[in-house]
Amino acid sequence: MKKWKKGLALAGAAFILVIFCMPMYFALTDQFSMEKFMASLMAALFAAVMAYAMWLVYRVLNKRTGTAAEGEIKNVIFDIGRVLVDFDWKAYLKEFGFSKEEEDAIAEAVFKNEIWNERDRGLYGEEEYVRRFVDQAPQYKKDIRRVVRESGKTVVPRDYADTWVRYLKKKGYRVFVLSNYSQYMLEQTKNKLSFLKYMDGAVFSFEVKQLKPEPEIYQTILETYGLNPRECVFIDDLEKNCRAAQKQGIRSICFRDFKQAAAALKKLGVE
Structure with a gap:
């Protein structure tokens, strides 16, 4: 909440408190008169009604904008792949000029294999993962090793990425990354x-x-950085990841393109 909103809220609360205390003041002091007491009592009742009405309006407006009653969005959490960068392994494989048969076999052994996803968990060293890829199609051992060794080339930055993140920072939002990413790939692509x-x-x-x-x-990300899930929005290209975030109380945007995601952020008050 902006400072001026906090100040206004405190001033309003102080005013309502004074109104509520007036009947007691007139009742307990020597300035008591029935007319003053009744007037202050009516003022207190009116203040209570107005406070309730303002709360109802606030709830309705929040429901329309999609913001939480507990507070506005303060933190934007980004996935990396296919959000801030392109990850196009199909185009990458084409560059090698493999036969259709070999290209399909390597795709199945590496990029379409669950081992590729588990590699992001980082339980083993890179050589162990390479060995497992090779085991899927040992007849293409040499080419699989080359494909995996140069796999950082699958990552291409999107032209809006830096500008988008810097814009959000300039507007006062905190920005974070939550990404399935292997150590080897990070070492290969960090400069991008x-x-x-x-x-x-x-x-x-x-x-x-x-x-x-x-x-x-x-x-982990909430606890590491002391984030309130109600003040966070998560942007990911996979629906299953977005649903998982929502189950943790984090609002999410399933990314399709920059324009769509920016519009979705705007609906949450992030602009």
């Missing part, structure tokens, strides 16, 4: 993630050994 320097904090899956949409990883 220039927006990270503007972040107030980040939780990468490999660091905490947790993955979205597991509930624990959402609690």
Whole structure:
């Protein structure tokens, strides 16, 4: 809440308190008169009615805008892949000029394999994950190793990423990253993630050994940075990750494109 809103709220509360105390003042002092007492009593009742009416209006307006009664959005939490950067492994594979058969086999062994997602959990060293990829299609061992070694090329920054994050910071919002990301990929792509320097904090899956949409990883970012879930909005391209955030009390936006996400933020009062 802005400072002027806090000041106005305190002034209003003080005024209502004075109105409520007036009947007692006139009743207990030598200035008592029935006319003054009744007038102050009516004023107190009127103040109570007005306070209740203002509360109802506030609730209705909040319901329309989608903001929580407990407070406005203060923190924006971003996923990285397909939100702030492109992750296009299909185009990346095309660059190698593999035959259709080999390309499909490597795609199944690496990018479409659950091992790729588990790699983001970071339970093992990079060489162990590479070995597991190779085990899926050992006939393409050499090419699989090359594909994985250069997989940082799948990540391409989106042109609006830095500007968007900096804009939110300038407006006074805190910005964070919550991303399924492997240690190797972060090492390979960190120079492309220039927006990270503007972040107030980040939780990468490999660091905490947790993955979205597991509930624990959402609690990790809330606890690590002392965030109130009602004051946060989470932006992710996967519906399952957004639903998981909502179950933890965090409002979410399922990202389709920048324009859609910016409009959704505006509806939450973030603009």
